[in-house]
Amino acid sequence: MKAQKKSKRKADKPLDRTKAKKFTCLVCPTCCELETDGSNVNGARCPKGEAFALQEMVMPMRVVTTTVRCDTVGGVKMVPVKTAAPVPMARLFEIMKEIKALRLTEVPAIGTRINAGPAEHPVELVVTGEVDD
Amino acid sequence: MAVAVGAAEAGLRRILLLERHSRLGGILNQCIHVGFGLRYFKEELTGTEYAFRYKKKFEQTAAEVSTNSFVHTVHPEKKVTFVCPEGEFLVSGEHVVLATGCRERTREMLTTPGTRPAGIFTAGLAQEMVNIHGLLPGKNVVIVGSGDIGLIMARRMTLEGAKVHAVLEILDHLSGLVRNKIQCLDDFCIPLFLSHEILEIMGRDRVEGIRFRDNATGRVKEMACDTLLYSVGLIPERDLLLAAGIEPGDGYSVAGNADYVHDLVDWVSRDGEKLGRALRSA
Numbered sequence: 001m002k003a004q005k006k007s008k009r010k011a012d013k014p015l016d017r018t019k020a021k022k023f024t025c026l027v028c029p030t031c032c033e034l035e036t037d038g039s040n041v042n043g044a045r046c047p048k049g050e051a052f053a054l055q056e057m058v059m060p061m062r063v064v065t066t067t068v069r070c071d072t073v074g075g076v077k078m079v080p081v082k083t084a085a086p087v088p089m090a091r092l093f094e095i096m097k098e099i100k101a102l103r104l105t106e107v108p109a110i111g112t113r114i115n116a117g118p119a120e121h122p123v124e125l126v127v128t129g130e131v132d133d
Numbered sequence: 134m135a136v137a138v139g140a141a142e143a144g145l146r147r148i149l150l151l152e153r154h155s156r157l158g159g160i161l162n163q164c165i166h167v168g169f170g171l172r173y174f175k176e177e178l179t180g181t182e183y184a185f186r187y188k189k190k191f192e193q194t195a196a197e198v199s200t201n202s203f204v205h206t207v208h209p210e211k212k213v214t215f216v217c218p219e220g221e222f223l224v225s226g227e228h229v230v231l232a233t234g235c236r237e238r239t240r241e242m243l244t245t246p247g248t249r250p251a252g253i254f255t256a257g258l259a260q261e262m263v264n265i266h267g268l269l270p271g272k273n274v275v276i277v278g279s280g281d282i283g284l285i286m287a288r289r290m291t292l293e294g295a296k297v298h299a300v301l302e303i304l305d306h307l308s309g310l311v312r313n314k315i316q317c318l319d320d321f322c323i324p325l326f327l328s329h330e331i332l333e334i335m336g337r338d339r340v341e342g343i344r345f346r347d348n349a350t351g352r353v354k355e356m357a358c359d360t361l362l363y364s365v366g367l368i369p370e371r372d373l374l375l376a377a378g379i380e381p382g383d384g385y386s387v388a389g390n391a392d393y394v395h396d397l398v399d400w401v402s403r404d405g406e407k408l409g410r411a412l413r414s415a
Contacts, residue, residue: 024315028171029397031311062316065166065179066292067264078267080165080181089320096292110185128165129181132155 013040023056025049061086064095065128068114070104077107077131081114084124095123107131134158134191135402136230136388139409141194148196149224151215153203157191158184159234161398163261166285168312172399183398207231207373211384228412231374232388232405235367237282240334243365245277247334250341256282256364260289269293271360275343276300277331281309281396283364288317290362297321298358301329301345308366310396334361367394386412 016037025032027048034043036053044050055061063086067078087095098117108114108127117123134157137148156162161169164180171177174186202217212225237255254262254270260282262268272295276283279302287297300318305328307314318325326345332353333344342357369391374381381387388408389401 024311026312026316028177029168029310029312060320062320063167063177064292067165067267069267076267078265080179080264082165082167082179092292110182128179129162130156130185 012042060089080129081125135405136409137196139406143410143413151202233370233391238366250336252340256286256362273358274360275358276362278365280364284313284317
């Protein structure tokens with residue numbers, strides 16, 4: 001079983017040692033150990049992992065998950081949300097600040113899209129859970 | 134839910150699901166972070182989304198659901214007593230399946246010495262406070278144990294404006310998933326101290342600090358903090374069977390995390406369905 005899994009790994013390519021960096025893949029729970037120099041990727045068992053390593057090299061991106069405050073008649077509810085797409089790590093706290101400033105007045109359905117952030121840096125959020133009214 | 138789906142697939146009818154909360158999904162409802170469902174749904178979902186998806190699947194079955202229903206006793210001869218807003222009921226069946234999940238280990242179970250001030254939480258409780266109730270348990274946090282919930286909460290508390298000073302782990306290796314260490318600790322420069330043991334909790338009314346030891350060198354250090362989160366393991370919850378003196382087997386089964394602790398919810402669903410299908414022949 002294990003040998004079969006390993007065969008999915010492609011043969012290592014030569015890397016530019018001056019630029020090579022190691023990452024652990026965050027795409028899935030397999031956690032492949034990746035190494036890349038910005039053009040070739042070693043260690044990935046799938047194409048998603050290769051794309052992850054190349055992205056991580058130039059600008060790490062993450063999906064942010066948090067809650068948005070919702071003031072309903074029944075009291076304050078926290079609505080779980082995630083960003084519709086991964087956002088740059090460097091802007092994480094800026095984005096959190098914008099999400100925290102949001103106030104909803106009624107509980108949205110799961111899957112509802114909410115726009116946050118200033119016009120030049122819009123952030124789209126997706127409601128990820130059901131909340132009782 | 135998964136056991137009911139499996140049992141319905143195998144052709145069992147008259148399935149009753151008792152849930153103590155108002156909503157199905159259990160702990161998933163407070164897990165707002167991503168990382169669920171890549172194996173089962175082949176898509177990266179949050180815990181809440183996973184619960185929603187699975188509930189849709191569950192609703193295809195003819196299983197009956199009773200929420201706000203607290204099972205207080207399991208009796209011999211496969212009878213169960215539960216209370217709900219309508220009153221107290223005794224139901225009987227051919228199979229009784231416990232899918233009660235886990236409880237978190239607490240400070241008391243570790244018998245950490247020191248005072249007993251406010252500000253000591255299990256990581257899962259802190260998760261419920263932040264994600265469901267919108268309350269921040271504290272501002273200066275130390276996390277004891279490197280379980281997955283502790284790692285996830287280190288990130289969550291940081292995003293919500295708290296300062297997580299350190300994660301202490303008594304073992305020489307991480308106990309959670311590697312990906313959680315990277316995306317929750319390394320991304321936010323939160324130090325992980327391996328082979329470090331908490332020795333004492335200090336503070337009169339509120340936690341004021343801790344004393345801890347580096348077991349590799351034997352050096353004892355102190356650190357100021359106002360909140361401690363314990364993420365030191367999960368214990369399968371089987372008290373209902375224990376209280377009745379019943380062993381699993383012979384019409385009584387234990388499913389999911391109440392059976393053993395799974396690292397991914399995807400495997401809980403898979404195992405639950407498998408158990409449900411096997412009930413037919415049992």
